[in-house]
Amino acid sequence: MKIAFLGTGIMGAPMARHVAAAGHDVTGWNRTREKAERIDGVSVADTPAAAAQGAEVVVTMLSDGDAVEEVWGQAGGAEKDAIWWQASTVGIEATERLQAAATGPFVDAPVLGTKQPAEDGKLTVLASGPAAALDRLAPLFDAVAAKTVRLGEAGEATRAKLVLNHWILALTASVAETIGFARELGVDPQLFLDVIEGAPMDSGYAQTKGRLILDDKAAEAVSFPLRLAHKDARLVLEAGADGELAPAVKRLYDRASEAGLDDHDMAAVGQLGRPT
Numbered sequence: 001m002k003i004a005f006l007g008t009g010i011m012g013a014p015m016a017r018h019v020a021a022a023g024h025d026v027t028g029w030n031r032t033r034e035k036a037e038r039i040d041g042v043s044v045a046d047t048p049a050a051a052a053q054g055a056e057v058v059v060t061m062l063s064d065g066d067a068v069e070e071v072w073g074q075a076g077g078a079e080k081d082a083i084w085w086q087a088s089t090v091g092i093e094a095t096e097r098l099q100a101a102a103t104g105p106f107v108d109a110p111v112l113g114t115k116q117p118a119e120d121g122k123l124t125v126l127a128s129g130p131a132a133a134l135d136r137l138a139p140l141f142d143a144v145a146a147k148t149v150r151l152g153e154a155g156e157a158t159r160a161k162l163v164l165n166h167w168i169l170a171l172t173a174s175v176a177e178t179i180g181f182a183r184e185l186g187v188d189p190q191l192f193l194d195v196i197e198g199a200p201m202d203s204g205y206a207q208t209k210g211r212l213i214l215d216d217k218a219a220e221a222v223s224f225p226l227r228l229a230h231k232d233a234r235l236v237l238e239a240g241a242d243g244e245l246a247p248a249v250k251r252l253y254d255r256a257s258e259a260g261l262d263d264h265d266m267a268a269v270g271q272l273g274r275p276t
Contacts, residue, residue, distance in 0.1 A: 028051065078103060091162070
């Protein structure tokens with residue numbers, strides 16, 4: 001198939017590369033052209049409209065709903081019957097707005113995973129939308145993911161992604177604060193990770209983020225930028241998460257953003273001390 005990939009950053013670039021490696025004709029566009037030019041097997045367009053011209057599938061992998069809406073508006077050359085795979089995490093309200101702007105089949109299919117799973121083609125796709133469009137996109141999902149979870153109507157995947165992001169954000173915050181608490185008590189925080197390793201309370205995600213916090217490499221080893229985690233924390237609250245945890249997690253990411261850590265990995269929340 002002829003595919004347009006609009007947005008080739010940390011996640012979009014490896015996804016586009018895997019789709020091209022699967023034998024599809026992929027044209028990429030990115031605000032910073034150099035990022036698109038580095039992708040093996042992918043042609044580069046100067047504008048979203050040029051990338052989308054003649055495409056059977058248009059994929060958007062951008063930072064937020066406003067960015068997706070703007071770029072989709074610029075991609076005026078998209079074929080009327082082209083499938084729009086909206087892979088960005090944008091929240092409920094933006095997803096509804098984008099679906100209303102679609103000129104053909106709209107597939108709401110955000111992905112789970114960070115930089116390394118994207119590089120390895122082992123993301124999880126949460127796919128919702130018209131059944132025929134999901135069937136058509138199945139080879140593309142297979143190219144980028146180890147697992148595809150098919151849901152119902154467009155919008156259901158976004159809701160599921162927000163639930164899962166609630167868990168991921170809270171887990172990262174919990175690991176960060178547990179490591180901070182260990183340090184306050186004079187306990188080697190590595191002991192915490194060693195003790196839970198392999199136990200029922202363990203988590204591969206906790207181990208990964210915990211090691212990053214302890215190595216203090218959150219600035220240079222960016223798997224998922226904190227600015228995007230901060231955005232996701234806001235989307236979780238906007239979706240109606242009104243318990244005690246989600247607002248507290250959002251405040252933690254607020255503090256990290258205010259501390260200038262937006263371009264660090266989300267694990268940089270582990271660099272924060274107690275609030276003053």
